[in-house]
Amino acid sequence: MQANDVRLLRAAAIPTILVGLVAVLVAAFVDGGKGALGAGIGVVAVGLFFAIGLIAVAYASRISPTMMMIVAMASYFVKLLVLIVLLNTFADTDTWSPRAFAWTVIVCTVCWTVAEARGFMKLRMLYVDPETKVPGMPEERGGRA
Numbered sequence: 001m002q003a004n005d006v007r008l009l010r011a012a013a014i015p016t017i018l019v020g021l022v023a024v025l026v027a028a029f030v031d032g033g034k035g036a037l038g039a040g041i042g043v044v045a046v047g048l049f050f051a052i053g054l055i056a057v058a059y060a061s062r063i064s065p066t067m068m069m070i071v072a073m074a075s076y077f078v079k080l081l082v083l084i085v086l087l088n089t090f091a092d093t094d095t096w097s098p099r100a101f102a103w104t105v106i107v108c109t110v111c112w113t114v115a116e117a118r119g120f121m122k123l124r125m126l127y128v129d130p131e132t133k134v135p136g137m138p139e140e141r142g143g144r145a
Contacts, residue, residue: 004123005058009051011119012112016047019111020104027100038096042104049079050112 020043027035053075060071 002058002061004125005054005061007123008116008119009054011122012054012116013047013051015115016050016108016112017043020046020108023100023104023107027097027104031097031100034095035097035100038098038100039104041096042101043108045083046105046108046112049083050109050116052079054116 020039023043024036024039027039029035031038053072056075057068057072060067
């Protein structure tokens with residue numbers, strides 16, 4: 001991962017963890033241990049879901065922009081399938097609070113998305129190459145050609 005990718009991951013993960021801790025405390029107050037467990041699982045699910053995607057795309061960016069999009073879509077599809085399987089597997093469980101899980105996932109997803117967008121805007125990364133060479137054009141040396 002490049003330094004920008006690490007900064008972006010940190011910019012999104014830290015606020016999400018803090019919001020997640022608040023969600024766990026609120027869920028523990030409202031629903032007890034089951035609420036805290038549901039909220040904790042929600043925080044971990046959101047963190048893993050978004051971090052895996054960001055890391056996968058960061059590594060694919062070394063290859064090509066086309067590969068970035070392919071990896072982004074493939075990782076999203078795989079994560080979504082895994083999430084569906086896990087939710088269906090634990091649909092009838094009463095070990096944790098589904099309400100606390102759901103609200104925590106929603107709140108942490110919004111937090112991650114906003115924090116990641118804010119972190120990306122603060123990167124001040126160039127999105128064009130300022131010294132592009134056009135194929136077939138002679139290089140200018142000291143003046144106009």
